[in-house]
Amino acid sequence: MERAVTSGARIGDRPRPKKNYLNETRGFKSWALTVDHKRIGIMYLVGTLCAFLLGGVFALLVRLTLLTPAHKIFGLQVTAETYNRFFTLHGAVMVFLFIIPSIPGSLTNFVLPLMLGAKDVAFPRLNLASFYLWIVGAVMAVSSMIIGAVDTGWTFYTPYSTTTSGTVTLMTAAVFVLGFSSIFTGLNFIATVHKLRAPGMGWFDMPLFVWGMYSTALIQVLATPVLGITLVLLMLERVFQIGIFDSRIGGDPVLFQHFFWFYSHPAVYIMILPGMAIISELIPTFSRKTIFGYRAIAYASVSLALVSFIVWGHHMFVAGQSQLATVVFSALTFLVAIPSGVKVFNWLCTMYQGNISLETPMLYAISFLMLFAIGGLTGIFLGTLSTDVHLTDTYFVVAHFHYVMMGSTVTAFIGGLYYWWPKMTGRMYSEKWGQVSAVIWFIGFNATFLPQFILGSRGMPRRYYNYLDQFQPLHVFSTVGSWIIGLSLFMSAAVLLASLRKPADAPDNPWGGTTLEWQTSSPPITHNFEDQPVLENEPYDYRPKAVTH
Amino acid sequence: MSTETHTHAEGAKHHGGPLIYTANLFALMFLTVVTVAAASFNFGSANVVIALAIASVKAILVGLFFMHLLWDKPVNAIILIAGFLFLGIFLMFDFLDVTSRNNYLPRNMPNMENATPAPDSMNPLKTPAPRPLDPAPAKAEEHK
Amino acid sequence: MSTTLPDIHSHGGHDEHGEHNPYHQHHFATMEQQFDTSKLGMWLFLVTEILLFGGLFVGFGLMQHRYPQQFIEAHEHLKQNIFGRPFPLYGTINTLVLLISSWTMVMGVNAAQTDQKKKTVRYLVLTILLACVFLGIKYVEYSHKFHDGLLPGIFYAHQSEDLIKGTHGYATFFAFYFMMTGLHGIHVLVGIGLLSWLVMRARRGDFSSAYYTPVDLVGLYWHIVDMIWIYLFPLYYLIS
Numbered sequence: 001m002e003r004a005v006t007s008g009a010r011i012g013d014r015p016r017p018k019k020n021y022l023n024e025t026r027g028f029k030s031w032a033l034t035v036d037h038k039r040i041g042i043m044y045l046v047g048t049l050c051a052f053l054l055g056g057v058f059a060l061l062v063r064l065t066l067l068t069p070a071h072k073i074f075g076l077q078v079t080a081e082t083y084n085r086f087f088t089l090h091g092a093v094m095v096f097l098f099i100i101p102s103i104p105g106s107l108t109n110f111v112l113p114l115m116l117g118a119k120d121v122a123f124p125r126l127n128l129a130s131f132y133l134w135i136v137g138a139v140m141a142v143s144s145m146i147i148g149a150v151d152t153g154w155t156f157y158t159p160y161s162t163t164t165s166g167t168v169t170l171m172t173a174a175v176f177v178l179g180f181s182s183i184f185t186g187l188n189f190i191a192t193v194h195k196l197r198a199p200g201m202g203w204f205d206m207p208l209f210v211w212g213m214y215s216t217a218l219i220q221v222l223a224t225p226v227l228g229i230t231l232v233l234l235m236l237e238r239v240f241q242i243g244i245f246d247s248r249i250g251g252d253p254v255l256f257q258h259f260f261w262f263y264s265h266p267a268v269y270i271m272i273l274p275g276m277a278i279i280s281e282l283i284p285t286f287s288r289k290t291i292f293g294y295r296a297i298a299y300a301s302v303s304l305a306l307v308s309f310i311v312w313g314h315h316m317f318v319a320g321q322s323q324l325a326t327v328v329f330s331a332l333t334f335l336v337a338i339p340s341g342v343k344v345f346n347w348l349c350t351m352y353q354g355n356i357s358l359e360t361p362m363l364y365a366i367s368f369l370m371l372f373a374i375g376g377l378t379g380i381f382l383g384t385l386s387t388d389v390h391l392t393d394t395y396f397v398v399a400h401f402h403y404v405m406m407g408s409t410v411t412a413f414i415g416g417l418y419y420w421w422p423k424m425t426g427r428m429y430s431e432k433w434g435q436v437s438a439v440i441w442f443i444g445f446n447a448t449f450l451p452q453f454i455l456g457s458r459g460m461p462r463r464y465y466n467y468l469d470q471f472q473p474l475h476v477f478s479t480v481g482s483w484i485i486g487l488s489l490f491m492s493a494a495v496l497l498a499s500l501r502k503p504a505d506a507p508d509n510p511w512g513g514t515t516l517e518w519q520t521s522s523p524p525i526t527h528n529f530e531d532q533p534v535l536e537n538e539p540y541d542y543r544p545k546a547v548t549h
Numbered sequence: 550m551s552t553e554t555h556t557h558a559e560g561a562k563h564h565g566g567p568l569i570y571t572a573n574l575f576a577l578m579f580l581t582v583v584t585v586a587a588a589s590f591n592f593g594s595a596n597v598v599i600a601l602a603i604a605s606v607k608a609i610l611v612g613l614f615f616m617h618l619l620w621d622k623p624v625n626a627i628i629l630i631a632g633f634l635f636l637g638i639f640l641m642f643d644f645l646d647v648t649s650r651n652n653y654l655p656r657n658m659p660n661m662e663n664a665t666p667a668p669d670s671m672n673p674l675k676t677p678a679p680r681p682l683d684p685a686p687a688k689a690e691e692h693k
Numbered sequence: 694m695s696t697t698l699p700d701i702h703s704h705g706g707h708d709e710h711g712e713h714n715p716y717h718q719h720h721f722a723t724m725e726q727q728f729d730t731s732k733l734g735m736w737l738f739l740v741t742e743i744l745l746f747g748g749l750f751v752g753f754g755l756m757q758h759r760y761p762q763q764f765i766e767a768h769e770h771l772k773q774n775i776f777g778r779p780f781p782l783y784g785t786i787n788t789l790v791l792l793i794s795s796w797t798m799v800m801g802v803n804a805a806q807t808d809q810k811k812k813t814v815r816y817l818v819l820t821i822l823l824a825c826v827f828l829g830i831k832y833v834e835y836s837h838k839f840h841d842g843l844l845p846g847i848f849y850a851h852q853s854e855d856l857i858k859g860t861h862g863y864a865t866f867f868a869f870y871f872m873m874t875g876l877h878g879i880h881v882l883v884g885i886g887l888l889s890w891l892v893m894r895a896r897r898g899d900f901s902s903a904y905y906t907p908v909d910l911v912g913l914y915w916h917i918v919d920m921i922w923i924y925l926f927p928l929y930y931l932i933s
Contacts, residue, residue, distance in 0.1 A: 119720035122730050187737045194624065195730040196720070222635050225741040229748030233872075240846035242868030243861040244752055249846075250861030255755060258643050259748065309638055313646070325646035567800060574796040581788050585781065588931035600927035607923045615799045616916045622729065625736045632740035636747035640754065647755055 011508045011519055017530070020426070020504075020523040035124035036526060037109050040131050042424065044105030045417075047134060051097035054142075058090035060486065063448075063479040069472060071465040083465035084151035091154030092171065096178050097141060099405060100267060101134055103274035104185050104220070107416050108213045110424055112189060114517035114524065115207050117198025117533040122191035126184050133181035140174035153463060155264070158245035158256040162237045169238055172231040179224045179231075182270070186220025189213055198516070200535040204298065207515045207539055208291060211298040212277020215305035219266045219273075223309070227263035230256070254320045258312070265312035269304060271405055275412035276301070276343055279365050282415055283347045284540045285513045286362035287354025291540045293346040300339035300346075307336045317388050326385065333383035340376050344369065359511070360434030364415025367442045368408055375403030378453065393463075396456025399449045407445055414441070414492060419511070421496060426504030426523040433495045441488040447481030514540055564620035573614040580607050716904045728906055735910045739917045746876065746921050753869045753928065756862075763862025768932050770843055771834075771870070783834050784930035787827050788922065794823035795919045802912045805895065805905035813895045813908070820915070821888045824881055831878055838867070845871045873925060880918050887911045 010016060021038045031039055064073045065086065071078045078086075109127065113120055121127050144150065144167035152161040152168060161168050193214045197206065234256070236242050243249040245256040284291045291297065313321055313329030321329075347369060356362070378400040381387050391397065415438075422428050451474040456462075460471050467475065509518035514537065520529050584603040592599060613619040618626045714724055721727040757764045772779035801816030838844065845868035891911055894900065900908055 121720075123734055124718075124720065126734075183741055187734060187741075190737055191730050191734045194733060195726060221737055221741060222631065222744060225744035226639065226748045229745050229752075233748075233752065236846075236868070236872065240848070240868065242846040242872070243865040244756060244868070250760070250865060252647075252755070252759065254646070255643070255752070258646065259752070262639050309635055310642070313642065320650075322646045322649040322651070324649040325642065328642075328645065565799070565803060567803060570796055570799050570803070574792060577792045577795075578789060581785065581792065584927055584931060585785055588781075588927070588933065591933075596932065597928075600931050601924070604924050604927050608920050611795060611916055611920050611923065615795050615919075616913055621732070625732065628733075628736045628740055629743075632743040632747075636744055636751070639747070640751045643751060643755055644758070647758055 010521065014530075016505070017521055017525050019525065020521065021526045022426075022504075022523055024526050033128075035120070035128055037113050037121050037124065037127055038424070038524065038526075038528075040127050041106050041108075041110030043131055044101065044109060044134070045107075047131075047138065048098050048102035048106060051093055051138065052102070055090055055094035055098055056486070056489070058086050058093065060482060061086045062090055063482040065465055066467075066475045067479050069466045069469060078465060080465060081151055084153070084463070085149040087463055088150050088153050089145055092141065092150065092175070094405075095154055095267075095271075096175050097134075097138055099271045099409060100182055101178070101185070103278070103409070103413055103416070104182075104189070104213065104216060104270075105131070105134065107278070107413070107420060108189065108209075108274065109185075111420055111517055112192065112210060112213060113196070114423075114520065114528055115210055115515050116192065116196055117201065117516050117529065117535065118192065118196040119528050121188045122196055123188050126188055130181045130184040130188070133177055133184070137174045137178035137181060140177060141171060144170035144174060155260060156234060157260075158234070158237065158251075158253045159247065161234060162241075162246050169235050172235055176228055176231045179228050182220050183224045186217035186224075189217040190221065193217075198533050198535055204295065205535055205539055208280035208294065208297050208301070209277045209515070211301045212273050212280060215301040216270050216273040216277070218302070218305045219270050219308065223263045223266040223270075226259065227267075230259040230263065233259065254316065257316050257319050261312035261315045262309075265315065266305075266308045268401075268405070269308040271409050273301060273304065275368070275409035276340075278412040278416035278419070279347060279368050280343075281513070281515065282361050282365040282412075282419060283350050284542070285419075285511050286359060286365065287351045287356050288512065288542050289350055289354035289540075290538075290542055291346070292349035292352075293342075294539060296342055297346050300342045304336065304339040307332070307339070311336050314383050314388075317385060318392050330383055330385050330388075334380065337376060337380055337383075340372075344373060344376075358435070359418075359431060360429075360438050361415045361419035361511075363435055363438035364411050364418065364441070367438065367445075368411045368415065371403055371407030371411060371442075371445065375400060375408055378403065391456060393461055394456035395452040395460045395462055398462050399452035399456060402449045402452070407449065411441070411445075414438075417496070418492075420517075421499070422506035422510050423517055423522045423524070425500060426506045426521075427499040427502050428506050428510060429495050429499040433491065437488050437491040437495060440484060440491065444481050444484030444486075444488050447484055448478050449481070451475075451478045451481075514542065565614070565617060569614060573610055577607055577610055580610075714903060716906075724903070731906050731910060732913075735913050739913060742880075742917055742921075746873070749869070749873050749876070750924065750928070753873065756865050756869065760862030760865065764866050765933065767843075767863050767866040767870075768929070770838075770841070771930050779933075781930035783830050784926055787830050788926045790823050790827050790830070791919045791922050794820050794827070795916055797823060798912050798915045802905065802908050805900040805908040806902055808902050810895060810898060810900070813900060814892055817888055817892045817895060817908075821885055821892070824885050824888070828878060828881060828885075831874065838870075843867050870929060873929075877918070877921055877925060880921075884911075884915050884918055887914065 021036055031043065034040060061073070062083075065071050065078045065083055071083060109121070147170065148165070148167040150156075150166050150168055150171045152164060152166070156168070156172065193206070193210060233242075233244055237245050237251070241249055243251045245251045245253055247253055280291065280297060311329055311333045313325055314333045317326050317330070358366075378396070382391055382397060382400055418429065418434055455471055455474050455478075458471070460467055504523065506522040508520065508522055510522075511518070516533050516535070517524075519533055580603055584600060587599055587603065588596070612626075612629060618629070716727075717724055718727055721730065769779060771781060771784065773782045774780075775782055797816045797819040801813050801820060804810075804812035804816055842849065843863075846864055849864035849867060888911060891908055894907065
């Protein structure tokens with residue numbers, strides 16, 4: 001397949017609209033008070049990428065500390081408390097400020113209404129409110145870091161979190177606000193998918209990206225309120241000592257963990273489902289082949305969301321939970337792996353005998369397949385009771401969740417960013433340098449986290465700032481890997497930002513995609529479509545069509 | 550005002566209405582009397598079950614009639630049921646854990662006096678010295 | 694791939710007479726679609742409220758399992774002495790008040806649906822009044838608790854022979870009592886605010902059979918507040 005003609009190629013040979021969503025109105029107020037989902041998506045993109053940078057800085061500090069067992073950075077001593085703050089803030093920023101809001105807020109906000117042939121999401125003003133809640137939560141979180149910082153781990157386990165000094169209350173309040181931002185986004189997407197599909201688009205005509213984001217939204221609406229009440233209880237326990245979580249005043253610390261993980265396990269599916277949703281778009285497009293098992297992937301997405309609610313106890317195997325509950329949760333955890341496996345096999349079968357082209361988004365998608373396979377399988381090791389007893393709270397766990405959160409979700413996010421970049425900005429990036437950054441990403445990521453599986457299985461505990469000398473070579477390897485990751489991200493940023501210096505003349509459909517967002521101009525006009533799109537084909541129909549020019 | 554009367558006003562004329570709402574109110578007030586009266590009898594552990602059952606009937610009446618679920622599209626009712634369902638999952642698993650825990654009191658713990666001490670994981674090659682078991686704690690807090 | 698249909702900008706939201714409903718938002722094709730979507734969105738929000746409160750119910754249930762004796766005895770403090778016997782008077786009255794307010798609310802929605810502006814305002818005002826009665830009775834209840842020292846957590850200061858030394862069941866019970874009724878009370882207060890806003894708009898003539906969505910949505914919110922109390926009442930006031 002040769003790539004579609006670049007400069008000036010428009011569907012139906014219509015003239016490129018002079019006004020698009022970027023330049024139709026100008027000025028700070030037109031962005032600050034916008035209800036256009038595309039502009040809100042761009043603002044979310046900038047915000048969450050800044051959060052990614054902040055979380056990344058904390059990550060680099062963690063890895064720098066671990067270069068030697070003497071916990072020093074450039075000769076300066078890192079105290080235990082400081083190190084606790086490094087990994088706590090790395091986790092909290094990455095989880096609550098970046099990974100949960102990023103794909104839904106940025107890419108999905110931009111692309112979902114276009115894919116459905118709609119003019120906007122169901123509740124545009126609520127969309128803007130979600131964004132401003134994110135801003136408020138971010139300001140509160142950063143303030144809490146500046147005022148006193150938190151050292152409890154991002155999981156805020158009691159009784160340490162209810163008794164430690166530090167700005168726990170402010171940080172939990174920030175997360176509470178961010179939770180509502182997430183709820184409103186999910187609420188908006190559910191309503192949009194139910195009610196705003198184009199004429200002729202039934203549920204099984206929707207792109208699989210929409211199925212993935214719908215499943216994500218289900219979790220956002222059902223699970224996040226429980227996080228809200230957990231944080232309220234935590235704050236009240238801290239301030240009033242009500243006696244629910246602290247055993248010294250009659251509470252049950254394991255109860256906190258139940259409350260916390262009832263949200264936080266489904267939350268990790270809020271993180272992975274959008275990544276999978278992106279991959280379901282990238283693979284058929286760059287294999288020029290219909291997706292294998294459309295319905296299976298659709299059902300797998302929803303069942304993943306629903307089953308994610310009954311496995312949270314696998315974070316608490318050694319916490320003091322009853323043996324019966326432990327066994328039940330372990331058995332259910334094996335269940336939750338099945339839909340993920342179905343999806344991976346279906347993506348592979350899609351690629352098989354496809355006409356594969358290795359543009360940058362596809363390179364990230366292929367990386368995803370490999371990294372998610374490792375991340376998912378290691379999750380099964382951790383779900384198995386006999387192995388988890390040894391691996392829990394070691395670097396094995398750290399490596400597992402980085403393979404799924406970073407190796408899978410962030411990989412997919414970057415791939416999706418490259419994929420929809422021409423649509424969002426109207427510019428094509430430099431393909432060669434994009435591909436280089438993708439390869440460096442894969443190398444850097446594995447260099448950082450593969451050694452951590454070994455470290456964990458040999459006994460290196462997580463959240464420790466010193467270690468036995470025998471672990472040092474692997475730690476050094478991992479830290480150097482983190483620099484390679486940094487290099488790749490810097491390159492991607494440079495590639496994408498450099499493209500903005502070119503004029504906005506990208507084709508409507510540079511990749512030959514079949515979903516509706518490619519039927520409008522790049523960038524789209526403010527109202528998305530010049531004419532109301534009507535769906536005529538099955539999803540991902542790559543059968544050869546008569547060419548009309 | 551606009552004359553778009555054919556969208557939902559027509560539907561509203563056929564659904565609900567003051568008669569049904571008032572009947573529902575009396576049903577709810579009656580059930581309130583029932584539940585207060587039932588509370589004065591002791592059914593043992595069924596007390597909570599009966600109270601929650603009556604409350605659920607009241608909630609269903611409020612949902613079906615006052616909140617129009619009987620006449621609405623089913624998706625709204627499915628959403629409400631889903632909320633209660635997942636709440637139920639949360640409750641069920643937590644109770645499963647809490648009610649099946651074995652609280653280890655010192656007198657229930659196995660006798661560890663002659664057990665082999667655990668190896669020192671930081672110095673695997675060093676043979677650990679046997680330690681005497683710590684004396685039992687002076688105060689034992691009874692938690693049922 | 695996409696066929697060209699008439700641009701929906703020119704016809705959307707207009708009935709056959711070409712009159713435009715000023716509340717029609719243009720990303721919706723019809724007012725009916727907009728109304729249905731708004732309702733769907735409201736139900737989704739209500740489910741988050743159920744899960745928010747539900748978390749507190751779960752916590753309460755588990756703590757009750759932990760301190761069964763103390764919780765049962767603490768329940769007695771929520772009853773009042775009526776003719777020499779303990780009876781949950783305030784709780785029962787509040788339950789009836791909220792049920793009646795649910796009725797006035799739905800009657801208000803019905804009046805808005807049927808173009809009866811004066812009735813709409815009347816029922817909405819009645820709902821507000823009943824909500825204020827509810828809060829008034831809660832204030833009386835709370836002041837009794839303050840007086841008796843039955844307060845949450847570190848403020849617990851009740852002196853009596855039935856306080857079992859060394860356990861925290863009482864303090865935890867009252868912590869949950871204040872948290873749950875407090876959070877519920879905050880929702881009632883917010884409801885009063887929303888209803889006041891509706892009264893203002895209703896008097897202005899904003900609502901009719903063509904557009905009564907805000908009344909309907911606030912009604913749904915109000916019924917959930919009632920529903921939560923329906924569960925709260927037996928668990929707190931009727932267990933003995």
